[in-house]
Amino acid sequence: MFQVRLVVIHICAAVLVVGYTNTFEVWQLIGTVVSRDLRNAVPLLVVCVMFVFVAGFLAVGARTLNLTISWRWLAATVVAVMIGLASTDPTFPAKRIHVPQYFFLACVLSLSIRARDRTPWTLFFVFLATALYGVHDEFLQGLHLSRTFGFRDMITNTCGAAAGTFLIRSLKFGKAQASSPPSEYDRPSPWVFVALFVTILGIVQYVMASIGFRFGLVPYWTVLPLLAGVLALSIAAERCSDQADRNALRGIVGICILFALYPMVINVAFLDFA
Amino acid sequence: MLRSWILPSLAALALAVTAALAVYDFAREKPVNVILMTVESWRLDSVTEQNMPHLVLESGPHAFKFTNHRNVSAWTGPNVISLLSGLSPFEQDVHTRGDSVPPELDVATEKFEREGWIVKGLQAFMMIDLFDNLGLDIESGVDIKHWLASRSRDFQPFYLWYHYLPTHLPYQQKFSSLEGLYFPAEEDAPLDPELAARIEAVATQPVIPAGSVAFEEADRRWIESAYWGGVRDFDEWFAEFWRFYRKLGLHETTILVLTSDHGEELLERGNVGHASTTRAGHLHEEIVRVPLYVWLPPHLKGGLDGATFAHPTDHSMIASALRRLVGLEDIPEARQSAGGQPPWLPPVDRDWTALSSIAGYAEPDPDDVTQFVAAATDGATKVQVGVTDGQIVNVEAWDIEGDPGEKTPLSVTEPAVERLTALLADKIASMPSRGEKQGAASAPSPQIVPKWVRPVASGQIDYDDIAGAAYITWSGDDAKRYIVAYEAGSGALALNGEIEVEGNRHDFGEIDKSYWATWILPYGQVRFRVREAESGPWSEWLKLELVE
Numbered sequence: 099m100f101q102v103r104l105v106v107i108h109i110c111a112a113v114l115v116v117g118y119t120n121t122f123e124v125w126q127l128i129g130t131v132v133s134r135d136l137r138n139a140v141p142l143l144v145v146c147v148m149f150v151f152v153a154g155f156l157a158v159g160a161r162t163l164n165l166t167i168s169w170r171w172l173a174a175t176v177v178a179v180m181i182g183l184a185s186t187d188p189t190f191p192a193k194r195i196h197v198p199q200y201f202f203l204a205c206v207l208s209l210s211i212r213a214r215d216r217t218p219w220t221l222f223f224v225f226l227a228t229a230l231y232g233v234h235d236e237f238l239q240g241l242h243l244s245r246t247f248g249f250r251d252m253i254t255n256t257c258g259a260a261a262g263t264f265l266i267r268s269l270k271f272g273k274a275q276a277s278s279p280p281s282e283y284d285r286p287s288p289w290v291f292v293a294l295f296v297t298i299l300g301i302v303q304y305v306m307a308s309i310g311f312r313f314g315l316v317p318y319w320t321v322l323p324l325l326a327g328v329l330a331l332s333i334a335a336e337r338c339s340d341q342a343d344r345n346a347l348r349g350i351v352g353i354c355i356l357f358a359l360y361p362m363v364i365n366v367a368f369l370d371f372a
Numbered sequence: 373m374l375r376s377w378i379l380p381s382l383a384a385l386a387l388a389v390t391a392a393l394a395v396y397d398f399a400r401e402k403p404v405n406v407i408l409m410t411v412e413s414w415r416l417d418s419v420t421e422q423n424m425p426h427l428v429l430e431s432g433p434h435a436f437k438f439t440n441h442r443n444v445s446a447w448t449g450p451n452v453i454s455l456l457s458g459l460s461p462f463e464q465d466v467h468t469r470g471d472s473v474p475p476e477l478d479v480a481t482e483k484f485e486r487e488g489w490i491v492k493g494l495q496a497f498m499m500i501d502l503f504d505n506l507g508l509d510i511e512s513g514v515d516i517k518h519w520l521a522s523r524s525r526d527f528q529p530f531y532l533w534y535h536y537l538p539t540h541l542p543y544q545q546k547f548s549s550l551e552g553l554y555f556p557a558e559e560d561a562p563l564d565p566e567l568a569a570r571i572e573a574v575a576t577q578p579v580i581p582a583g584s585v586a587f588e589e590a591d592r593r594w595i596e597s598a599y600w601g602g603v604r605d606f607d608e609w610f611a612e613f614w615r616f617y618r619k620l621g622l623h624e625t626t627i628l629v630l631t632s633d634h635g636e637e638l639l640e641r642g643n644v645g646h647a648s649t650t651r652a653g654h655l656h657e658e659i660v661r662v663p664l665y666v667w668l669p670p671h672l673k674g675g676l677d678g679a680t681f682a683h684p685t686d687h688s689m690i691a692s693a694l695r696r697l698v699g700l701e702d703i704p705e706a707r708q709s710a711g712g713q714p715p716w717l718p719p720v721d722r723d724w725t726a727l728s729s730i731a732g733y734a735e736p737d738p739d740d741v742t743q744f745v746a747a748a749t750d751g752a753t754k755v756q757v758g759v760t761d762g763q764i765v766n767v768e769a770w771d772i773e774g775d776p777g778e779k780t781p782l783s784v785t786e787p788a789v790e791r792l793t794a795l796l797a798d799k800i801a802s803m804p805s806r807g808e809k810q811g812a813a814s815a816p817s818p819q820i821v822p823k824w825v826r827p828v829a830s831g832q833i834d835y836d837d838i839a840g841a842a843y844i845t846w847s848g849d850d851a852k853r854y855i856v857a858y859e860a861g862s863g864a865l866a867l868n869g870e871i872e873v874e875g876n877r878h879d880f881g882e883i884d885k886s887y888w889a890t891w892i893l894p895y896g897q898v899r900f901r902v903r904e905a906e907s908g909p910w911s912e913w914l915k916l917e918l919v920e
Contacts, residue, residue, distance in 0.1 A: 311621070317394065317397060318390050318391075318393040318394035318397055319394040319397075319398070321390055322387070322390060322391060322394060325383065325386055325387040325390055326387060328383045328386075328387075329380065329383040329384055329387050331383075332379045332380040332382075332383040333380050335379070336375050336376055336377075336379070336380060337375075344375070348379055351379045351383060352379065355379075355382055355383055355386050358386040358387075358389070358390050361390070361393075362390075362393070365393075365397070
């Protein structure tokens with residue numbers, strides 16, 4: 099059941115990301131119906147609606163669901179949203195929509211692991227998975243005929259992912275979720291974090307290399323360090339004792355393996371990577 | 373112990389496949405592309421820091437620069453053909469419009485094409501018969517940047533010839549700096565009407581036949597400024613091209629050759645222009661000394677990032693140099709260690725020679741070109757001869773080291789002069805005889821007279837009529853060959869000739885608005901008639917008045 103839930107949620111997440119890649123067309127459509135100023139305000143309106151929804155949920159949940167709120171993490175949520183909005187290029191107000199998009203994606207991905215099974219590290223792994231989907235979003239845009247790949251947008255996506263994760267972290271549902279992990283919790287081995295670090299380094303290197311090869315063919319070697327880290331992470335993840343952590347790491351591994359496809363698609367189909 | 377092998381197996385598979393592809397990509401032979409960029413009428417002494425800051429300070433220092441390079445004729449056709457084919461004008465049999473390299477000659481660009489290069493031109497004017505039989509595939513109307521962007525991701529190598537045209541007469545500076553340039557001013561007093569007319573001629577006419585404008589020595593200053601303005605425009609255009617070229621990564625895979633078809637006279641002999649525009653062609657230094665820059669991909673540079681060479685080179689050497697660079701031709705053993713000079717373009721091992729018809733493209737009768745000018749130099753002495761009906765009729769010579777302006781003639785009896793004159797005589801005698809052209813029609817037979825289909829009748833045409841679709845078509849069997857005769861302009865700006873066409877349509881390619889306004893509109897009118905090539909009556913003249 100764990101695996102089915104994990105796979106289904108990640109499939110939903112992948113579909114969401116593909117949808118996010120194509121929201122620019124919706125943006126352009128909106129621009130034909132309303133004024134430019136109103137259109138530019140749409141992402142901020144979505145953020146406001148998101149705030150209202152969350153506030154309403156918290157208010158209702160506090161009374162009916164035995165919801166405990168960690169105000170520290172809630173404040174971190176707000177800060178992450180603000181940083182995300184501020185990180186966007188002011189000349190492209192449409193980019194602000196990335197914040198609520200990845201906020202929502204983080205909330206969806208947090209459902210891949212049941213709340214009662216989460217460990218202190220689970221939500222961190224979920225945050226990483228969401229941020230990695232944000233990197234995929236930019237790579238898909240790089241292949242899209244009328245979009246471009248942007249490092250700045252990855253930062254914005256990561257802020258949105260952080261905001262969503264912080265919100266989930268700030269909520270505790272009554273007695274259903276233990277306030278601390280069970281005493282038999284076996285934290286991931288240091289090798290998991292070493293492999294994770296290598297993987298993240300590999301991603302950063304891959305992103306930087308892709309920026310360098312913009313308008314050309316992204317060579318195959320650029321993704322090799324990342325894949326080496328992913329192989330190590332996949333082995334370390336399978337040796338993880340805790341199932342929630344193991345599944346969260348499996349999600350990261352699956353997302354990272356997909357990065358191997360971009361150089362293949364670009365080099366075989368001679369797609370513009372821009 | 374691993375709980376599941378699925379993801380580790382997938383990760384290992386992804387790593388293995390990608391690593392194998394990376395090794396294959398690294399190890400495979402990457403083709404080297406070639407871009408031959410020629411700049412119309414670009415003379416060597418215009419390359420200064422003030423006129424060409426980008427070339428002199430940014431891109432040029434990374435190039436192999438050849439400061440003693442010469443072209444081989446006084447007009448575009450034979451020079452470009454020499455660059456592409458390696459043939460000298462004495463071998464080409466191309467002396468005016470309507471001529472082309474004999475199809476039986478196997479030229480360098482055809483060899484590139486056979487070896488798998490895409491040999492391409494992107495400009496409409498390249499569709500004229502001058503550039504036939506060179507293996508060039510012309511795709512007119514395609515923007516060079518779009519074409520290069522799509523080719524940069526391809527595995528098939530390309531050889532692109534691009535000709536920068538706006539430096540041709542009329543001199544029209546559009547966007548570069550005016551600093552240091554001189555333009556006669558009108559603020560204090562109206563310009564002398566004759567001066568104003570001369571300025572107007574240089575600014576608007578694509579040709580200025582010798583004697584049609586009475587230039588004065590004092591005009592040189594503003595004429596040079598007007599010319600340099602166009603050169604400055606080119607420098608800015610090239611700067612943008614350079615940035616795009618590097619952004620695409622083409623500098624890693626492409627040999628870029630930048631040179632000129634020929635130089636330009638700026639009143640040194642009383643005229644402005646070159647053979648095709650003055651109709652008084654010559655081969656003095658201002659026409660034959662041209663820049664040459666070669667940028668190489670890193671693996672061909674031999675550790676050097678830019679160098680300057682002063683040894684003599686000329687246009688007919690470029691084709692072989694390119695073939696050596698891409699590995700299609702071996703470097704002769706004697707040249708392997710060329711004393712510091714690049715083995716792919718060593719010093720020319722013979723005296724430089726050049727040949728031109730007097731009026732170049734604009735010869736009054738393309739079927740009867742009898743007057744030529746030829747020149748030769750051994751580096752110290754230069755000889756220029758006039759040729760009529762295959763015979764040398766006059767000889768001039770100069771010490772070009774001591775007298776680069778060629779103002780003080782040497783005695784024609786000097787040994788070096790006599791040797792070079794004899795060399796030219798041999799070269800002229802070795803030229804292929806100009807075969808009989810398909811000129812006069814045989815007696816017309818009572819056959820169908822072609823009728824014009826597009827345009828259907830004489831009248832006015834403007835740019836909108838030809839934008840995206842510049843062609844003429846007529847009734848008749850599209851499997852036959854036809855002769856289209858044309859007459860354009862009048863007076864000093866008159867041009868006529870015949871074009872042989874396969875089928876009943878002739879395409880002029882995609883003509884942009886700037887080209888239309890600058891080089892076509894000044895003719896004012898053009899008329900065409902057509903008949904079957906074998907025999908047959910001419911059609912009615914189709915008279916077209918050219919309007920903006």
